[in-house]
Amino acid sequence: MTDPLQKPPKKNPQRRAVLPTLPPAFRSRKALAFTAAAAEGRFCLQKCNDCAKFTYPPREACPHCLSMDLSWQDIPTGGHLIAETLVRTSTNTYFRERTPWRSGTVKLDAGIAVLAHIHGDVARGGRVHMIARTDKSGKGVMMALPEQEVENMGDDKQLRELTCDPKHRRVLITDGRTEVGQTLAKTLGQAGASTVFVGQAEDWRSFAGLKNLLDIPNVEIMPLDITDTISVQNCAAEIGGKVDILINNATHIRPGGVLSRRDVVSARDEMEVNYFGLMRLMQAFGPGLRARGADGVNSACAWVNLLSVYALSNKPEFGVTYASQAAALSLAQCFRGEMAGSGVKVVNAFYGPLQDEWHQPLPPPKISAKVLAREVTAGLQQGLEDVIIGDVARDVWQRWVEDARVLEKELTQIEGM
Amino acid sequence: MSVLQELARSLTTGEVKTVDLTHTLDPDFPVMILPPEFGQCARFRVEEVSCYDDRGPGWYWRNFSCGEHTGTHFDAPIHWISGRDLPNATVDAIPSAAFVGPVCVIDCSAQAAADEDYLLTVQDVTDWEATHGEIPAGAWVLMRTDWSKKSGAEYLNMRDDGAHSPGPAPETVKFLVKTRDILGFGTETVGTDAGQGAHLAPPYPAHYILHGAGKLGLQCLANLDQLPPTGAILICPPLKIKHGSGSPLRVLALVEG
Numbered sequence: 049m050t051d052p053l054q055k056p057p058k059k060n061p062q063r064r065a066v067l068p069t070l071p072p073a074f075r076s077r078k079a080l081a082f083t084a085a086a087a088e089g090r091f092c093l094q095k096c097n098d099c100a101k102f103t104y105p106p107r108e109a110c111p112h113c114l115s116m117d118l119s120w121q122d123i124p125t126g127g128h129l130i131a132e133t134l135v136r137t138s139t140n141t142y143f144r145e146r147t148p149w150r151s152g153t154v155k156l157d158a159g160i161a162v163l164a165h166i167h168g169d170v171a172r173g174g175r176v177h178m179i180a181r182t183d184k185s186g187k188g189v190m191m192a193l194p195e196q197e198v199e200n201m202g203d204d205k206q207l208r209e210l211t212c213d214p215k216h217r218r219v220l221i222t223d224g225r226t227e228v229g230q231t232l233a234k235t236l237g238q239a240g241a242s243t244v245f246v247g248q249a250e251d252w253r254s255f256a257g258l259k260n261l262l263d264i265p266n267v268e269i270m271p272l273d274i275t276d277t278i279s280v281q282n283c284a285a286e287i288g289g290k291v292d293i294l295i296n297n298a299t300h301i302r303p304g305g306v307l308s309r310r311d312v313v314s315a316r317d318e319m320e321v322n323y324f325g326l327m328r329l330m331q332a333f334g335p336g337l338r339a340r341g342a343d344g345v346n347s348a349c350a351w352v353n354l355l356s357v358y359a360l361s362n363k364p365e366f367g368v369t370y371a372s373q374a375a376a377l378s379l380a381q382c383f384r385g386e387m388a389g390s391g392v393k394v395v396n397a398f399y400g401p402l403q404d405e406w407h408q409p410l411p412p413p414k415i416s417a418k419v420l421a422r423e424v425t426a427g428l429q430q431g432l433e434d435v436i437i438g439d440v441a442r443d444v445w446q447r448w449v450e451d452a453r454v455l456e457k458e459l460t461q462i463e464g465m
Numbered sequence: 466m467s468v469l470q471e472l473a474r475s476l477t478t479g480e481v482k483t484v485d486l487t488h489t490l491d492p493d494f495p496v497m498i499l500p501p502e503f504g505q506c507a508r509f510r511v512e513e514v515s516c517y518d519d520r521g522p523g524w525y526w527r528n529f530s531c532g533e534h535t536g537t538h539f540d541a542p543i544h545w546i547s548g549r550d551l552p553n554a555t556v557d558a559i560p561s562a563a564f565v566g567p568v569c570v571i572d573c574s575a576q577a578a579a580d581e582d583y584l585l586t587v588q589d590v591t592d593w594e595a596t597h598g599e600i601p602a603g604a605w606v607l608m609r610t611d612w613s614k615k616s617g618a619e620y621l622n623m624r625d626d627g628a629h630s631p632g633p634a635p636e637t638v639k640f641l642v643k644t645r646d647i648l649g650f651g652t653e654t655v656g657t658d659a660g661q662g663a664h665l666a667p668p669y670p671a672h673y674i675l676h677g678a679g680k681l682g683l684q685c686l687a688n689l690d691q692l693p694p695t696g697a698i699l700i701c702p703p704l705k706i707k708h709g710s711g712s713p714l715r716v717l718a719l720v721e722g
Contacts, residue, residue: 252495252617254624276492277512313504405501 050168053203055216055242056345068342068391069142073185079106081120086180086188087433091125093160094118104160125178127156129192132166142184150206154178154192164190165206169198181210181431184341184391186384202429211431212293212350212393215240220291222247222274222329223298227404227417228354230257232297235421237264239429242346245287247272247298249279274298274325284332289340293428294333295352298325301406305367315368322372323379326353330383341391350393350428353380354420357398357441360448363459366406384433395433397424400440413439475721484691486699486716487537488613490529494536494685495621497655498628507532509713533711539703540657540672540682544710547677554679556709563681564702566648568605568718569597570692577610577631581622582661584634590641597694602646605683605699608633613653613687621655632659635670642678649681653689657682683716692718 075083085092093102098115102123109116132152138144150166154176162178170176176192183189191210193201202213219236223229224246233244244267248258251271261267270287273279274296300321302314309315330351340348358366359373377396384394401407403414415438427435436445447455466474475481488494496506509531515521534540541556542548553559571593576583585608590600600606610631612620622629632652633641641647650657650671657671667673675682683701698719703712 250493250495252493252620253498254618273492275508276510278492311504317505 049198050200050203052200053208053216053345059343065340066145066342066344068184068389069145070185070389070391071140071142071183071187071189073187073389075187076106078108079188082106082180083182083186083188085120085122086182088436089179089181089430089432090122091178091180091190092120093123093158093162095121095123102156102158102160104162123156123158123160126175126195127154127162127178127192128175129153129166129170129173130155130161132172146205146209152192154190162190164192165210167191167193167201167207168204169194169201179210179430182393182433183210186388186393186433212395212428213240213431214293214425214428216242217292217346217349218243218245218290219293219295220245220247220270220287220333222272222294222296224248224261224269225255225257226297227257228402228420229297230260231417231421232295232424233261233267234264235418235425236293236295237266239425241293242266243268243290245270245291247274247283249273249275249298274328275320277328280325280328280332284336288333288336291333291337292340292346292348293350293352294329294337295354295424296326296329297354299354300372301356301366301369303366303369303406305364309368315372318369318372319375322369323375326376326379330379334383334387337392338387338390348390348392350395351383351387352395352397352424352428353377354397354399354424355380357400357436357444358459359398360444361452361455361459393431393433395427395435397427397435397437398441398445399437400444415441472719476719481719481721484688484697484718484720486686486688486692486718487714488685488687490531490536490713495655496532496535498621498623506534509535531713533706533709533713536713537685537687537716538683538711538713539701540676540684540711541703541709542676542679542681543708544682545669545672545676547673548679551676551679554676555707556703556712557705557707559681561702563648565698565700566603566605567601567695568607568692568697568699569593569600570607570609570689570694570697572609572694573631574609574611574690577612581629581631582659583610583631584659584665585632585637586634587637587640590637590645593694600641600645600647603648604645605649605651605701606641606645606647607651607683607686607689607692607699608653609689609692610653611690613685613689622660627663628655628660630654630660632657632662633671635665635667635674638670638674642674642680647680649683650675651683651686653684653686655685657684682711686716691720693720696721 095102096110096115097117099113101112130153135149136147143149152166153161154164155161175195177195179191214236219241221229221232233246237244248269270283272283300318337348356373358370359377362370387394399415401410401414403416423437436442490509511527511529513527516525542551543554548554658669662669700717703714
């Protein structure tokens with residue numbers, strides 16, 4: 049059993065904040081496919097399409113038959129620990145600051161031996177469950193966990209380096225006016241967040257759910273309107289130094305494509321919230337998060353964008369909104385690049401149609417606020433960068449990964465033809 | 466001494482004072498809320514262009530954006546469908562004489578304090594006239610409710626059945642327009658109509674009747690408690706926006722004493 053993580057003491061104001069150092073960051077183009085899968089939480093290895101053997105580490109050609117036809121495929125995550133080392137010092141500053149560090153060799157059930165970080169509760173020679181995650185450099189690594197969940201498993205020092213567990217962390221949810229915002233606040237509170245700041249725009253306008261928010265322990269309502277630069281700056285000036293996880297759930301959605309609208313007025317509102325609002329948040333809160341990526345138990349660790357899965361490929365029934373979501377996704381990619389090396393993960397959580405007033409005429413399946421909040425929280429606990437929520441989003445995501453151009457043709461073809 | 470020389474002298478000596486009837490344009494100031502499926506009034510927003518920095522080393526300036534009906538603002542007749550075919554119905558075409566004129570202030574603050582949905586009646590107007598004389602043709606009439614002293618959620622006073630704030634009754638607007646031939650009507654609330662004005666007949670009577678008759682509107686006014694019932698001069702030129710339906714503006718009054 050891992051010792052439970054204690055609530056960190058208040059920060060000593062006389063000590064300099066620890067700067068983020070990084071584990072090795074370079075990967076070859078071939079090897080980055082592992083990182084892309086790890087960002088999604090998938091455990092993949094290269095498999096030869098000619099001789100059907102798995103191979104590790106990533107290579108240009110199959111070491112068994114020299115075929116160049118290797119593809120990345122999901123592989124069973126079971127295995128057992130065959131060798132281990134407790135690293136007590138290192139020339140790498142990241143590991144040097146974190147020793148002792150447990151690493152070892154795992155023999156996968158698929159027959160391959162791999163190098164991995166080892167969870168403290170894995171027994172010598174014991175069975176393991178392998179995960180692939182991105183580390184503080186944003187690059188895919190493997191970690192061996194106990195085969196069965198153990199108490200306080202997420203509190204393991206090495207595992208917590210790979211995850212964005214809200215436990216003991218302070219979270220900002222940017223829009224408390226919606227059911228999604230209120231449910232996120234509740235769920236993250238239950239997940240152990242020490243403070244949940246919840247943004248409230250336009251306090252001159254009443255809204256359902258304010259009482260629910262106020263009933264949640266550890267919730268602090270903050271004036272925050274992401275369409276108002278001054279408001280965002282004021283909020284960041286007040287709490288920017290103690291937001292460890294920022295979840296931007298503010299969104300503006302209206303039905304219709306280009307030709308079903310008569311003007312750009314609501315499109316501008318969509319861009320104001322979905323794109324410029326996001327950018328305002330990034331400019332105001334990004335520097336604070338980036339500076340605190342290694343700041344102890346409650347270091348800044350995640351920036352979460354909630355995005356429609358149709359940001360990947362447009363669907364005309366809400367096409368103008370989705371265009372602004374695509375802009376937001378592009379901005380998130382830019383931000384991911386700028387935050388690289390900070391130890392803060394930029395997480396994109398993609399969802400399909402929600403169970404809300406705007407998607408009311410759409411048929412099921414639709415995502416409830418509860419499921420959305422649960423999946424976002426689980427994604428943080430697991431340390432994912434790409435969180436795909438619900439069947440619709442999963443389906444669109446998979447088809448986009450397979451062939452984005454075919455997906456475009458499919459989403460834009462006339463129904464019933 | 467000419468009239469204007471006398472005015473200039475009085476302004477210098479303080480015998481005539483200016484009263485600012487305007488709320489500050491603030492991103493947090495409430496705007497009219499419509500059902501979300503309709504187009505919405507843009508809030509007031511500012512973006513800094515430079516502030517003596519690398520974006521402009523010696524100067525501070527900003528871009529601002531808002532709707533034509535944001536903050537303390539002016540309604541031109543074309544704002545409402547009833548006024549759409551009238552001549553000179555846009556802010557750029559209204560003769561400028563309309564922007565300076567006599568103003569009558571009817572104090573309904575006690576009634577509004579007692580009843581958030583208070584509607585100004587014809588009887589209120591005639592009672593006021595019994596004391597202060599008949600409202601002259603071409604005058605501005607302002608309904609004082611002290612609503613401008615409210616802030617936050619109390620200002621719109623929005624509930625599940627809509628906003629609750631005072632305004633004029635339909636017959637009162639008709640009386641002011643047809644019998645008194647006023648120039649315009651102004652309020653301290655977010656619109657010239659009561660919060661529940663959509664449920665009157667006609668819906669939004671102040672907008673419908675005033676603008677249908679080519680009359681003007683002012684709303685989100687402040688400091689009406691500093692105006693005398695009669696004798697003040699209102700100054701309210703809107704921005705000269707081409708084909709504009711209205712505009713935020715600075716509203717001033719000249720008062721004696």
